[in-house]
Amino acid sequence: MLRHVVFFKFKPEVTATERQDFLAMLRGLPAKIPEIVSSEVGEDIMGTPRSYHLALISTFADRDALDVYAKHPEHQPVLARAREICEAIAAVDFLTADERR
Numbered sequence: 001m002l003r004h005v006v007f008f009k010f011k012p013e014v015t016a017t018e019r020q021d022f023l024a025m026l027r028g029l030p031a032k033i034p035e036i037v038s039s040e041v042g043e044d045i046m047g048t049p050r051s052y053h054l055a056l057i058s059t060f061a062d063r064d065a066l067d068v069y070a071k072h073p074e075h076q077p078v079l080a081r082a083r084e085i086c087e088a089i090a091a092v093d094f095l096t097a098d099e100r101r
């Protein structure tokens with residue numbers, strides 16, 4: 001299995017409503033993209049200077065499934081919106097322990 005972890009830091013002017021709308025977009029992806037095995041989205045509760053505002057953790061069967069997701073037409077509007085409302089986005093993609101053996 002492959003984990004796809006993304007952190008989002010919103011621009012200061014992004015409203016609470018815009019944040020919630022974006023959160024809903026992320027939460028809606030598993031119903032639209034069958035390659036997503038599982039997905040969790042959460043808002044930061046610490047609020048420290050190093051904190052990002054939101055994290056997405058998705059699981060895929062393999063690299064090919066992640067590639068399909070990345071190019072999927074339902075994913076494209078989410079990417080576009082993230083670029084509009086975020087000042088920083090960071091990602092890590094890694095194989096689970098079972099896959100590394």
